[in-house]
Amino acid sequence: MAPRVLISDKLSAAAVQIFKDRGVEVDFQPDLGKDKEKLAEIIGNYDGLAIRSATKVTPKILEKATRLKVIGRAGIGVDNVDIPAATAKGVIVMNTPFGNSITTAEHAIAMMFALARQIPQADASTQAGKWEKNRFMGVELTAKTLGIIGCGNIGSIVAERGVGLKMKVIAYDPFLSAERALDLGVEKVELDDLLARADVITLHTPLTEKTKNVLSAENIAKAKKGVRIINCARGGLVDEVALRAALDSGHVAGAAFDVFSEEPAEANPLFGHPNVVCTPHLGAATSEAQENVALQVAEQMSDYLLSGAISNAVNFPSITAEEAPKLKPFVELAEKLGSFAGQLTETDIKTVRITYEGAVADLKVKALTSAAVAGLLRPALADINVVSAPSVAKERGIVVEETTRAATGDFDSLITLTVVTDTYERSVSGTVFADGHPRIVSIKGIKVDAEFAPSMLYVTNEDKPGFIGRFASLLGDAGINIATFALGRDRQGGDAIALIEVDGAMPAEVLTEVQSLPHVKQARPLRF
Numbered sequence: 005m006a007p008r009v010l011i012s013d014k015l016s017a018a019a020v021q022i023f024k025d026r027g028v029e030v031d032f033q034p035d036l037g038k039d040k041e042k043l044a045e046i047i048g049n050y051d052g053l054a055i056r057s058a059t060k061v062t063p064k065i066l067e068k069a070t071r072l073k074v075i076g077r078a079g080i081g082v083d084n085v086d087i088p089a090a091t092a093k094g095v096i097v098m099n100t101p102f103g104n105s106i107t108t109a110e111h112a113i114a115m116m117f118a119l120a121r122q123i124p125q126a127d128a129s130t131q132a133g134k135w136e137k138n139r140f141m142g143v144e145l146t147a148k149t150l151g152i153i154g155c156g157n158i159g160s161i162v163a164e165r166g167v168g169l170k171m172k173v174i175a176y177d178p179f180l181s182a183e184r185a186l187d188l189g190v191e192k193v194e195l196d197d198l199l200a201r202a203d204v205i206t207l208h209t210p211l212t213e214k215t216k217n218v219l220s221a222e223n224i225a226k227a228k229k230g231v232r233i234i235n236c237a238r239g240g241l242v243d244e245v246a247l248r249a250a251l252d253s254g255h256v257a258g259a260a261f262d263v264f265s266e267e268p269a270e271a272n273p274l275f276g277h278p279n280v281v282c283t284p285h286l287g288a289a290t291s292e293a294q295e296n297v298a299l300q301v302a303e304q305m306s307d308y309l310l311s312g313a314i315s316n317a318v319n320f321p322s323i324t325a326e327e328a329p330k331l332k333p334f335v336e337l338a339e340k341l342g343s344f345a346g347q348l349t350e351t352d353i354k355t356v357r358i359t360y361e362g363a364v365a366d367l368k369v370k371a372l373t374s375a376a377v378a379g380l381l382r383p384a385l386a387d388i389n390v391v392s393a394p395s396v397a398k399e400r401g402i403v404v405e406e407t408t409r410a411a412t413g414d415f416d417s418l419i420t421l422t423v424v425t426d427t428y429e430r431s432v433s434g435t436v437f438a439d440g441h442p443r444i445v446s447i448k449g450i451k452v453d454a455e456f457a458p459s460m461l462y463v464t465n466e467d468k469p470g471f472i473g474r475f476a477s478l479l480g481d482a483g484i485n486i487a488t489f490a491l492g493r494d495r496q497g498g499d500a501i502a503l504i505e506v507d508g509a510m511p512a513e514v515l516t517e518v519q520s521l522p523h524v525k526q527a528r529p530l531r532f
Protein backbone atom coordinates (compact mmCIF):
# COMPACT_ATOMS: atom_id res chain seq x y z
CA MET A 5 0.00 0.00 0.00
CA ALA A 6 1.38 3.44 -0.92
CA PRO A 7 2.16 5.66 2.08
CA ARG A 8 -0.18 8.62 2.63
CA VAL A 9 0.91 12.14 3.44
CA LEU A 10 -1.13 15.10 4.63
CA ILE A 11 0.04 18.63 3.83
CA SER A 12 -1.72 20.80 6.42
CA ASP A 13 -0.05 24.19 5.75
CA LYS A 14 0.49 26.50 2.79
CA LEU A 15 3.33 24.65 1.08
CA SER A 16 4.29 25.33 -2.52
CA ALA A 17 2.34 23.03 -4.82
CA ALA A 18 5.72 21.74 -5.99
CA ALA A 19 5.62 19.43 -2.95
CA VAL A 20 2.37 17.82 -4.11
CA GLN A 21 3.89 16.95 -7.46
CA ILE A 22 7.02 15.46 -5.87
CA PHE A 23 4.96 13.21 -3.60
CA LYS A 24 2.84 12.06 -6.56
CA ASP A 25 5.89 11.46 -8.76
CA ARG A 26 7.47 9.37 -6.01
CA GLY A 27 4.35 7.21 -5.60
CA VAL A 28 3.21 8.70 -2.28
CA GLU A 29 -0.51 9.48 -1.89
CA VAL A 30 -0.98 13.11 -0.89
CA ASP A 31 -3.81 15.22 0.55
CA PHE A 32 -3.19 18.97 0.22
CA GLN A 33 -5.31 20.83 2.79
CA PRO A 34 -3.39 24.11 3.21
CA ASP A 35 -5.68 25.61 5.88
CA LEU A 36 -6.21 22.50 7.97
CA GLY A 37 -3.30 23.22 10.32
CA LYS A 38 -5.28 26.03 11.95
CA ASP A 39 -8.17 23.68 12.77
CA LYS A 40 -6.85 21.55 15.66
CA GLU A 41 -10.03 19.49 16.04
CA LYS A 42 -10.22 18.56 12.37
CA LEU A 43 -6.53 17.73 12.29
CA ALA A 44 -6.89 15.47 15.35
CA GLU A 45 -9.85 13.80 13.67
CA ILE A 46 -8.05 12.81 10.48
CA ILE A 47 -4.35 12.54 11.41
CA GLY A 48 -4.76 8.82 12.14
CA ASN A 49 -5.09 8.18 8.39
CA TYR A 50 -1.59 9.36 7.48
CA ASP A 51 1.99 8.09 7.49
CA GLY A 52 3.46 11.56 6.98
CA LEU A 53 2.58 15.13 7.88
CA ALA A 54 4.14 18.03 5.95
CA ILE A 55 3.88 21.44 7.63
CA ARG A 56 5.19 25.01 7.82
CA SER A 57 4.54 26.96 11.01
CA ALA A 58 0.75 27.24 11.26
CA THR A 59 0.20 23.58 12.21
CA LYS A 60 0.96 22.94 15.87
CA VAL A 61 1.89 19.31 16.44
CA THR A 62 0.95 18.89 20.10
CA PRO A 63 0.92 15.72 22.25
CA LYS A 64 -2.87 15.64 21.72
CA ILE A 65 -2.45 15.50 17.94
CA LEU A 66 0.31 12.91 18.27
CA GLU A 67 -1.88 10.75 20.46
CA LYS A 68 -4.29 10.39 17.54
CA ALA A 69 -1.50 9.91 14.99
CA THR A 70 -1.51 6.14 15.18
CA ARG A 71 0.08 5.60 11.73
CA LEU A 72 2.36 8.59 11.65
CA LYS A 73 6.02 7.90 10.88
CA VAL A 74 7.37 11.27 9.84
CA ILE A 75 6.70 14.98 10.25
CA GLY A 76 8.41 17.20 7.69
CA ARG A 77 8.81 20.91 8.43
CA ALA A 78 9.26 22.92 5.24
CA GLY A 79 11.51 25.42 6.97
CA ILE A 80 14.01 25.64 9.80
CA GLY A 81 12.38 26.20 13.19
CA VAL A 82 10.60 23.14 14.57
CA ASP A 83 9.25 24.91 17.64
CA ASN A 84 5.68 24.22 16.47
CA VAL A 85 6.34 20.48 16.92
CA ASP A 86 6.55 18.87 20.35
CA ILE A 87 9.80 17.02 19.64
CA PRO A 88 9.98 14.97 22.87
CA ALA A 89 6.37 13.82 22.36
CA ALA A 90 7.03 12.95 18.69
CA THR A 91 10.21 11.10 19.64
CA ALA A 92 8.46 9.19 22.41
CA LYS A 93 5.90 8.15 19.80
CA GLY A 94 8.65 7.05 17.42
CA VAL A 95 7.93 9.73 14.83
CA ILE A 96 10.86 11.18 12.89
CA VAL A 97 10.84 14.97 12.73
CA MET A 98 12.79 16.49 9.85
CA ASN A 99 13.33 20.06 8.71
CA THR A 100 14.97 21.74 5.73
CA PRO A 101 17.84 23.61 7.36
CA PHE A 102 19.16 25.55 4.35
CA GLY A 103 16.36 26.11 1.82
CA ASN A 104 15.18 29.46 3.20
CA SER A 105 18.39 30.78 4.83
CA ILE A 106 19.40 33.20 2.07
CA THR A 107 15.89 34.59 1.82
CA THR A 108 15.68 35.11 5.58
CA ALA A 109 19.11 36.73 5.71
CA GLU A 110 18.00 39.05 2.89
CA HIS A 111 14.92 39.95 4.94
CA ALA A 112 17.12 40.93 7.89
CA ILE A 113 19.24 43.10 5.59
CA ALA A 114 16.08 44.64 4.10
CA MET A 115 14.91 45.39 7.65
CA MET A 116 18.25 47.05 8.39
CA PHE A 117 17.87 49.39 5.42
CA ALA A 118 14.21 49.99 6.27
CA LEU A 119 15.31 51.14 9.74
CA ALA A 120 18.33 53.12 8.58
CA ARG A 121 16.30 55.12 6.03
CA GLN A 122 12.80 54.83 7.61
CA ILE A 123 11.51 53.55 4.30
CA PRO A 124 8.06 52.30 5.45
CA GLN A 125 7.34 55.55 7.31
CA ALA A 126 8.60 57.68 4.39
CA ASP A 127 6.53 55.63 1.97
CA ALA A 128 3.35 56.09 4.01
CA SER A 129 3.95 59.82 4.36
CA THR A 130 4.75 60.32 0.67
CA GLN A 131 1.71 58.37 -0.48
CA ALA A 132 -0.38 60.45 1.91
CA GLY A 133 0.74 63.46 -0.15
CA LYS A 134 2.87 65.02 2.61
CA TRP A 135 6.32 65.24 0.93
CA GLU A 136 8.13 65.48 4.32
CA LYS A 137 11.66 65.75 2.93
CA ASN A 138 13.12 67.07 6.19
CA ARG A 139 11.42 64.56 8.53
CA PHE A 140 13.23 61.46 7.37
CA MET A 141 16.90 61.99 8.08
CA GLY A 142 18.60 58.57 7.86
CA VAL A 143 21.91 57.04 8.89
CA GLU A 144 24.60 55.64 6.59
CA LEU A 145 25.44 51.99 7.19
CA THR A 146 28.98 52.01 5.76
CA ALA A 147 31.56 51.76 8.58
CA LYS A 148 28.86 51.17 11.18
CA THR A 149 29.16 48.14 13.49
CA LEU A 150 26.76 45.27 12.87
CA GLY A 151 26.40 42.97 15.89
CA ILE A 152 25.12 39.48 15.08
CA ILE A 153 23.78 37.32 17.88
CA GLY A 154 23.86 33.74 16.57
CA CYS A 155 26.18 33.21 13.63
CA GLY A 156 24.90 29.92 12.18
CA ASN A 157 23.45 29.45 8.69
CA ILE A 158 21.47 32.66 8.51
CA GLY A 159 23.72 34.74 10.77
CA SER A 160 26.71 33.85 8.56
CA ILE A 161 24.91 34.98 5.40
CA VAL A 162 23.95 38.23 7.14
CA ALA A 163 27.62 38.60 8.18
CA GLU A 164 28.80 38.17 4.59
CA ARG A 165 26.26 40.72 3.36
CA GLY A 166 27.28 43.11 6.16
CA VAL A 167 30.96 42.80 5.18
CA GLY A 168 29.89 43.45 1.56
CA LEU A 169 28.18 46.65 2.72
CA LYS A 170 31.51 47.73 4.28
CA MET A 171 30.20 47.41 7.82
CA LYS A 172 32.36 46.26 10.73
CA VAL A 173 30.78 42.91 11.64
CA ILE A 174 31.06 41.45 15.15
CA ALA A 175 29.34 38.26 16.32
CA TYR A 176 28.40 36.67 19.61
CA ASP A 177 27.96 32.92 19.27
CA PRO A 178 29.55 30.52 21.77
CA PHE A 179 29.73 27.85 19.06
CA LEU A 180 31.39 30.00 16.38
CA SER A 181 34.95 28.77 15.82
CA ALA A 182 37.82 31.21 15.46
CA GLU A 183 38.56 29.80 11.95
CA ARG A 184 34.97 30.26 10.79
CA ALA A 185 34.90 33.81 12.15
CA LEU A 186 38.12 34.54 10.26
CA ASP A 187 36.67 33.05 7.04
CA LEU A 188 33.59 35.23 7.36
CA GLY A 189 35.58 38.36 8.13
CA VAL A 190 33.83 38.64 11.48
CA GLU A 191 35.21 39.51 14.91
CA LYS A 192 34.05 37.02 17.52
CA VAL A 193 33.10 38.85 20.72
CA GLU A 194 31.34 38.31 24.05
CA LEU A 195 27.76 39.49 24.43
CA ASP A 196 28.60 42.51 26.61
CA ASP A 197 31.20 43.65 24.09
CA LEU A 198 28.68 43.30 21.26
CA LEU A 199 26.09 45.28 23.21
CA ALA A 200 28.56 48.05 23.94
CA ARG A 201 29.79 48.37 20.35
CA ALA A 202 27.01 47.53 17.88
CA ASP A 203 25.11 50.26 16.00
CA VAL A 204 22.76 47.60 14.67
CA ILE A 205 22.00 44.32 16.45
CA THR A 206 20.43 41.43 14.55
CA LEU A 207 19.37 38.16 16.15
CA HIS A 208 19.76 34.77 14.46
CA THR A 209 19.56 32.10 17.17
CA PRO A 210 16.85 29.55 17.84
CA LEU A 211 14.65 30.19 20.87
CA THR A 212 16.01 28.05 23.73
CA GLU A 213 16.17 28.32 27.52
CA LYS A 214 19.51 30.10 27.05
CA THR A 215 18.46 32.51 24.30
CA LYS A 216 15.04 33.45 25.69
CA ASN A 217 15.15 37.19 26.42
CA VAL A 218 18.79 37.37 25.42
CA LEU A 219 17.92 41.02 24.87
CA SER A 220 16.40 41.54 28.32
CA ALA A 221 15.78 44.96 29.90
CA GLU A 222 19.24 44.72 31.46
CA ASN A 223 20.99 43.85 28.20
CA ILE A 224 19.07 46.45 26.23
CA ALA A 225 20.28 49.01 28.79
CA LYS A 226 23.88 47.87 28.14
CA ALA A 227 23.46 48.50 24.39
CA LYS A 228 24.85 51.66 22.78
CA LYS A 229 22.48 54.64 22.80
CA GLY A 230 20.85 54.93 19.38
CA VAL A 231 21.16 51.20 18.62
CA ARG A 232 18.77 49.64 16.07
CA ILE A 233 17.51 46.11 16.79
CA ILE A 234 16.32 43.53 14.25
CA ASN A 235 14.65 40.21 15.04
CA CYS A 236 13.97 37.90 12.10
CA ALA A 237 14.64 34.73 14.12
CA ARG A 238 12.12 33.94 16.84
CA GLY A 239 9.73 35.86 19.07
CA GLY A 240 10.84 35.68 22.70
CA LEU A 241 14.52 36.45 22.03
CA VAL A 242 13.84 40.07 22.95
CA ASP A 243 11.81 41.35 25.90
CA GLU A 244 9.26 43.28 23.86
CA VAL A 245 7.96 45.34 26.82
CA ALA A 246 11.49 46.41 27.77
CA LEU A 247 12.27 47.23 24.15
CA ARG A 248 9.17 49.39 23.88
CA ALA A 249 10.27 51.33 26.96
CA ALA A 250 13.76 51.77 25.49
CA LEU A 251 12.24 53.01 22.21
CA ASP A 252 10.02 55.43 24.11
CA SER A 253 13.02 56.79 26.05
CA GLY A 254 15.05 57.12 22.85
CA HIS A 255 17.77 54.74 24.08
CA VAL A 256 16.93 52.47 21.13
CA ALA A 257 16.57 54.37 17.84
CA GLY A 258 14.56 51.78 15.99
CA ALA A 259 13.42 48.17 15.89
CA ALA A 260 12.43 45.91 13.00
CA PHE A 261 10.60 42.72 13.91
CA ASP A 262 9.42 39.85 11.74
CA VAL A 263 8.69 37.50 14.65
CA PHE A 264 6.82 38.03 17.90
CA SER A 265 6.45 36.31 21.23
CA GLU A 266 2.85 35.57 20.32
CA GLU A 267 1.91 34.77 16.74
CA PRO A 268 -0.19 35.61 14.87
CA ALA A 269 0.57 38.97 16.51
CA GLU A 270 -2.63 40.92 16.52
CA ALA A 271 -1.50 43.16 19.35
CA ASN A 272 2.06 43.69 20.55
CA PRO A 273 3.87 46.21 22.78
CA LEU A 274 5.95 47.31 19.78
CA PHE A 275 2.98 48.13 17.56
CA GLY A 276 2.28 51.80 16.94
CA HIS A 277 5.74 53.15 17.77
CA PRO A 278 6.91 55.50 15.01
CA ASN A 279 10.37 53.92 14.82
CA VAL A 280 9.21 50.34 14.59
CA VAL A 281 8.90 48.34 11.38
CA CYS A 282 6.99 45.05 11.48
CA THR A 283 6.34 42.22 9.05
CA PRO A 284 4.12 39.17 9.69
CA HIS A 285 6.78 36.40 9.87
CA LEU A 286 7.77 36.93 6.25
CA GLY A 287 11.44 35.99 6.65
CA ALA A 288 11.11 32.88 4.52
CA ALA A 289 8.42 34.24 2.23
CA THR A 290 9.95 34.32 -1.24
CA SER A 291 8.86 32.07 -4.06
CA GLU A 292 12.43 30.76 -4.35
CA ALA A 293 12.69 29.80 -0.67
CA GLN A 294 9.21 28.30 -0.56
CA GLU A 295 9.89 26.23 -3.65
CA ASN A 296 13.22 25.08 -2.16
CA VAL A 297 11.79 24.00 1.19
CA ALA A 298 8.70 22.37 -0.33
CA LEU A 299 10.72 20.32 -2.81
CA GLN A 300 13.24 19.36 -0.17
CA VAL A 301 10.71 18.32 2.44
CA ALA A 302 8.72 16.25 -0.06
CA GLU A 303 11.90 14.49 -1.27
CA GLN A 304 13.09 13.83 2.29
CA MET A 305 9.72 12.52 3.47
CA SER A 306 9.30 10.32 0.38
CA ASP A 307 12.82 8.93 0.85
CA TYR A 308 12.04 7.99 4.41
CA LEU A 309 8.61 6.52 3.75
CA LEU A 310 9.74 4.56 0.70
CA SER A 311 13.30 3.50 1.53
CA GLY A 312 14.07 4.35 5.14
CA ALA A 313 16.67 6.98 4.18
CA ILE A 314 16.77 9.77 6.74
CA SER A 315 18.06 13.31 6.19
CA ASN A 316 17.86 16.37 8.38
CA ALA A 317 15.99 14.62 11.16
CA VAL A 318 16.20 16.55 14.40
CA ASN A 319 15.57 13.41 16.49
CA PHE A 320 17.50 10.67 14.65
CA PRO A 321 20.86 10.28 12.89
CA SER A 322 20.88 10.74 9.10
CA ILE A 323 20.91 7.67 6.85
CA THR A 324 21.53 8.22 3.14
CA ALA A 325 19.63 6.38 0.39
CA GLU A 326 22.89 4.52 -0.31
CA GLU A 327 23.36 3.53 3.35
CA ALA A 328 19.74 2.49 3.97
CA PRO A 329 19.86 -0.88 2.11
CA LYS A 330 23.29 -1.75 3.65
CA LEU A 331 22.02 -0.89 7.08
CA LYS A 332 18.70 -2.73 6.79
CA PRO A 333 19.84 -6.31 7.58
CA PHE A 334 21.97 -5.05 10.46
CA VAL A 335 19.05 -3.04 11.85
CA GLU A 336 17.11 -6.31 11.82
CA LEU A 337 20.02 -8.14 13.47
CA ALA A 338 20.51 -5.48 16.15
CA GLU A 339 16.79 -5.40 16.90
CA LYS A 340 16.62 -9.21 17.14
CA LEU A 341 19.70 -9.47 19.36
CA GLY A 342 18.08 -6.84 21.58
CA SER A 343 14.82 -8.75 21.52
CA PHE A 344 16.60 -12.01 22.41
CA ALA A 345 18.22 -10.38 25.44
CA GLY A 346 15.03 -8.51 26.36
CA GLN A 347 12.93 -11.68 26.37
CA LEU A 348 15.39 -13.34 28.74
CA THR A 349 15.84 -10.40 31.11
CA GLU A 350 13.57 -10.17 34.12
CA THR A 351 15.33 -7.71 36.39
CA ASP A 352 16.15 -4.04 35.93
CA ILE A 353 18.68 -3.40 33.18
CA LYS A 354 21.44 -1.05 34.31
CA THR A 355 23.65 -0.94 31.23
CA VAL A 356 23.50 -2.13 27.63
CA ARG A 357 26.85 -2.47 25.91
CA ILE A 358 26.85 -2.86 22.14
CA THR A 359 30.06 -3.67 20.31
CA TYR A 360 30.37 -3.45 16.53
CA GLU A 361 33.27 -5.32 14.98
CA GLY A 362 34.46 -5.33 11.38
CA ALA A 363 32.57 -3.90 8.40
CA VAL A 364 29.44 -3.11 10.43
CA ALA A 365 31.50 -0.71 12.55
CA ASP A 366 31.74 1.58 9.50
CA LEU A 367 27.95 1.88 9.17
CA LYS A 368 25.71 4.33 11.08
CA VAL A 369 25.99 2.47 14.37
CA LYS A 370 23.85 5.04 16.22
CA ALA A 371 20.85 3.80 14.23
CA LEU A 372 21.80 0.19 15.00
CA THR A 373 22.15 0.95 18.70
CA SER A 374 18.69 2.52 18.68
CA ALA A 375 17.34 -0.60 16.97
CA ALA A 376 19.02 -2.87 19.53
CA VAL A 377 17.64 -0.85 22.44
CA ALA A 378 14.16 -0.87 20.85
CA GLY A 379 14.35 -4.68 20.55
CA LEU A 380 15.60 -5.01 24.11
CA LEU A 381 12.82 -2.90 25.65
CA ARG A 382 9.97 -4.04 23.39
CA PRO A 383 9.04 -7.05 25.56
CA ALA A 384 8.31 -4.52 28.31
CA LEU A 385 7.04 -1.60 26.19
CA ALA A 386 5.10 -2.69 23.16
CA ASP A 387 5.04 0.56 21.18
CA ILE A 388 8.70 1.51 21.40
CA ASN A 389 10.57 1.94 18.10
CA VAL A 390 14.04 2.91 16.88
CA VAL A 391 13.24 6.61 17.12
CA SER A 392 11.86 6.57 20.65
CA ALA A 393 14.25 3.93 22.07
CA PRO A 394 17.18 6.17 23.13
CA SER A 395 14.92 8.61 24.99
CA VAL A 396 12.96 5.78 26.64
CA ALA A 397 16.24 4.13 27.79
CA LYS A 398 17.45 7.45 29.16
CA GLU A 399 14.18 8.01 30.98
CA ARG A 400 14.56 4.59 32.62
CA GLY A 401 18.14 5.32 33.68
CA ILE A 402 19.61 2.66 31.37
CA VAL A 403 23.17 3.48 30.34
CA VAL A 404 23.79 2.70 26.66
CA GLU A 405 27.43 2.17 25.67
CA GLU A 406 28.59 1.77 22.09
CA THR A 407 32.02 0.57 20.90
CA THR A 408 33.34 0.07 17.38
CA ARG A 409 36.46 -1.87 16.48
CA ALA A 410 38.19 -3.87 13.76
CA ALA A 411 37.14 -7.51 13.19
CA THR A 412 38.90 -9.87 15.61
CA GLY A 413 37.23 -13.25 14.99
CA ASP A 414 35.68 -15.40 12.28
CA PHE A 415 33.15 -12.88 10.97
CA ASP A 416 33.36 -9.89 8.60
CA SER A 417 30.84 -8.16 10.82
CA LEU A 418 29.82 -8.98 14.35
CA ILE A 419 27.44 -7.27 16.75
CA THR A 420 27.61 -8.20 20.43
CA LEU A 421 24.97 -6.98 22.84
CA THR A 422 25.65 -7.27 26.56
CA VAL A 423 23.00 -6.63 29.17
CA VAL A 424 24.19 -5.75 32.66
CA THR A 425 21.79 -6.03 35.60
CA ASP A 426 22.47 -5.95 39.36
CA THR A 427 23.01 -9.68 39.39
CA TYR A 428 24.46 -10.70 36.03
CA GLU A 429 25.98 -9.77 32.70
CA ARG A 430 24.72 -11.64 29.60
CA SER A 431 26.01 -11.34 26.04
CA VAL A 432 24.63 -12.42 22.69
CA SER A 433 26.39 -11.99 19.34
CA GLY A 434 25.16 -12.12 15.79
CA THR A 435 26.11 -11.51 12.22
CA VAL A 436 24.53 -11.20 8.79
CA PHE A 437 25.52 -13.84 6.24
CA ALA A 438 25.77 -13.27 2.49
CA ASP A 439 22.11 -14.32 2.12
CA GLY A 440 21.16 -11.17 4.08
CA HIS A 441 19.69 -13.18 6.98
CA PRO A 442 20.72 -12.27 10.53
CA ARG A 443 22.00 -15.17 12.69
CA ILE A 444 22.91 -15.71 16.31
CA VAL A 445 26.49 -16.95 16.52
CA SER A 446 27.18 -16.85 20.25
CA ILE A 447 25.23 -16.78 23.49
CA LYS A 448 27.02 -16.11 26.79
CA GLY A 449 30.30 -16.80 24.95
CA ILE A 450 29.08 -20.24 23.73
CA LYS A 451 29.20 -20.68 19.97
CA VAL A 452 25.94 -21.55 18.20
CA ASP A 453 24.61 -21.01 14.71
CA ALA A 454 20.91 -20.27 14.47
CA GLU A 455 18.59 -18.10 12.42
CA PHE A 456 15.89 -16.14 14.22
CA ALA A 457 12.47 -17.71 13.72
CA PRO A 458 8.94 -16.65 14.68
CA SER A 459 8.64 -19.34 17.39
CA MET A 460 11.71 -20.61 19.22
CA LEU A 461 12.71 -22.27 22.42
CA TYR A 462 15.88 -21.43 24.31
CA VAL A 463 17.09 -24.19 26.63
CA THR A 464 20.09 -24.22 28.93
CA ASN A 465 21.12 -27.55 30.36
CA GLU A 466 24.02 -29.57 31.73
CA ASP A 467 25.98 -31.19 28.92
CA LYS A 468 25.03 -34.77 29.83
CA PRO A 469 23.84 -37.65 27.59
CA GLY A 470 20.11 -38.20 27.07
CA PHE A 471 18.79 -34.62 26.84
CA ILE A 472 18.31 -34.42 23.08
CA GLY A 473 16.50 -37.76 22.80
CA ARG A 474 14.11 -37.04 25.68
CA PHE A 475 13.45 -33.51 24.48
CA ALA A 476 12.71 -34.59 20.88
CA SER A 477 10.33 -37.35 22.03
CA LEU A 478 8.52 -34.96 24.38
CA LEU A 479 7.87 -32.47 21.56
CA GLY A 480 7.02 -35.28 19.12
CA ASP A 481 4.48 -36.75 21.58
CA ALA A 482 2.94 -33.28 21.99
CA GLY A 483 2.60 -32.98 18.19
CA ILE A 484 5.09 -30.11 17.95
CA ASN A 485 7.32 -30.18 14.90
CA ILE A 486 10.98 -29.19 15.35
CA ALA A 487 12.06 -27.12 12.35
CA THR A 488 15.71 -26.49 13.28
CA PHE A 489 17.90 -27.43 16.23
CA ALA A 490 21.12 -25.58 17.13
CA LEU A 491 23.39 -26.73 19.94
CA GLY A 492 26.43 -25.35 21.70
CA ARG A 493 28.40 -25.94 24.90
CA ASP A 494 31.26 -24.27 26.69
CA ARG A 495 33.14 -27.58 27.26
CA GLN A 496 32.46 -31.30 27.40
CA GLY A 497 30.19 -32.00 30.37
CA GLY A 498 29.85 -28.25 31.09
CA ASP A 499 27.07 -25.78 30.27
CA ALA A 500 25.10 -26.44 27.09
CA ILE A 501 22.52 -24.38 25.22
CA ALA A 502 19.99 -25.26 22.57
CA LEU A 503 18.04 -22.96 20.28
CA ILE A 504 15.14 -24.77 18.73
CA GLU A 505 12.80 -23.48 16.04
CA VAL A 506 9.35 -25.00 16.29
CA ASP A 507 6.34 -24.77 13.99
CA GLY A 508 3.61 -22.88 15.81
CA ALA A 509 3.41 -21.68 19.38
CA MET A 510 4.76 -23.65 22.33
CA PRO A 511 1.90 -24.63 24.70
CA ALA A 512 2.57 -23.70 28.36
CA GLU A 513 2.13 -27.30 29.59
CA VAL A 514 4.74 -28.61 27.13
CA LEU A 515 7.11 -25.88 28.26
CA THR A 516 6.64 -26.97 31.88
CA GLU A 517 7.44 -30.55 30.91
CA VAL A 518 10.60 -29.42 29.07
CA GLN A 519 11.63 -27.49 32.17
CA SER A 520 11.31 -30.61 34.30
CA LEU A 521 13.44 -32.81 32.03
CA PRO A 522 16.62 -34.04 33.71
CA HIS A 523 19.64 -31.70 33.38
CA VAL A 524 17.54 -28.78 32.07
CA LYS A 525 18.27 -25.51 33.90
CA GLN A 526 15.84 -23.27 32.06
CA ALA A 527 13.58 -23.38 29.02
CA ARG A 528 12.18 -20.16 27.63
CA PRO A 529 9.95 -19.54 24.61
CA LEU A 530 11.10 -16.77 22.28
CA ARG A 531 9.24 -14.96 19.52
CA PHE A 532 10.82 -12.93 16.73
Ligand SMILES: NC(=O)C1=CN([C@@H]2O[C@H](COP(=O)(O)OP(=O)(O)OC[C@H]3O[C@@H](n4cnc5c(N)ncnc54)[C@H](O)[C@@H]3O)[C@@H](O)[C@H]2O)C=CC1
Nearest residue numbers: 080081154155156157158177179208209210236237287288
Ligand atom coordinates in the same frame (compact mmCIF):
# COMPACT_ATOMS: atom_id res chain seq x y z
N1 LIG B 1 11.71 34.72 10.14
C1 LIG B 1 11.64 33.60 9.49
O1 LIG B 1 10.74 33.39 8.68
C2 LIG B 1 12.68 32.57 9.69
C3 LIG B 1 13.28 32.40 10.91
N2 LIG B 1 14.22 31.44 11.07
C4 LIG B 1 14.83 31.32 12.39
O2 LIG B 1 16.14 31.84 12.36
C5 LIG B 1 16.90 31.25 13.42
C6 LIG B 1 18.29 30.92 12.94
O3 LIG B 1 18.25 29.94 11.95
P1 LIG B 1 19.60 29.27 11.39
O4 LIG B 1 20.63 30.29 11.17
O5 LIG B 1 19.21 28.41 10.25
O6 LIG B 1 19.99 28.36 12.62
P2 LIG B 1 21.41 27.73 12.93
O7 LIG B 1 21.16 26.61 13.85
O8 LIG B 1 22.18 27.50 11.68
O9 LIG B 1 22.14 28.91 13.71
C7 LIG B 1 21.81 29.27 15.02
C8 LIG B 1 23.06 29.78 15.67
O10 LIG B 1 22.74 30.25 16.96
C9 LIG B 1 23.82 29.93 17.81
N3 LIG B 1 23.43 29.92 19.20
C10 LIG B 1 22.81 28.94 19.89
N4 LIG B 1 22.66 29.30 21.17
C11 LIG B 1 23.19 30.54 21.29
C12 LIG B 1 23.32 31.43 22.38
N5 LIG B 1 22.89 31.11 23.60
N6 LIG B 1 23.90 32.62 22.15
C13 LIG B 1 24.37 32.94 20.91
N7 LIG B 1 24.28 32.12 19.85
C14 LIG B 1 23.68 30.93 20.04
C15 LIG B 1 24.26 28.57 17.33
O11 LIG B 1 25.59 28.29 17.72
C16 LIG B 1 24.13 28.70 15.84
O12 LIG B 1 25.35 29.08 15.25
C17 LIG B 1 16.09 30.06 13.88
O13 LIG B 1 15.41 30.41 15.06
C18 LIG B 1 15.06 29.86 12.80
O14 LIG B 1 13.91 29.26 13.26
C19 LIG B 1 14.64 30.67 10.04
C20 LIG B 1 14.08 30.79 8.80
C21 LIG B 1 13.01 31.73 8.55
Ligand SMILES: O=C(O)CCC(=O)C(=O)O
Nearest residue numbers: 056057079080081288289
Ligand atom coordinates in the same frame (compact mmCIF):
# COMPACT_ATOMS: atom_id res chain seq x y z
O1 LIG C 1 7.41 28.82 7.00
C1 LIG C 1 7.57 29.99 7.29
O2 LIG C 1 7.08 30.93 6.66
C2 LIG C 1 8.40 30.34 8.52
C3 LIG C 1 9.82 29.93 8.35
C4 LIG C 1 10.52 29.85 9.64
O3 LIG C 1 10.26 30.56 10.57
C5 LIG C 1 11.57 28.85 9.78
O4 LIG C 1 11.90 28.21 8.77
O5 LIG C 1 12.09 28.71 10.90
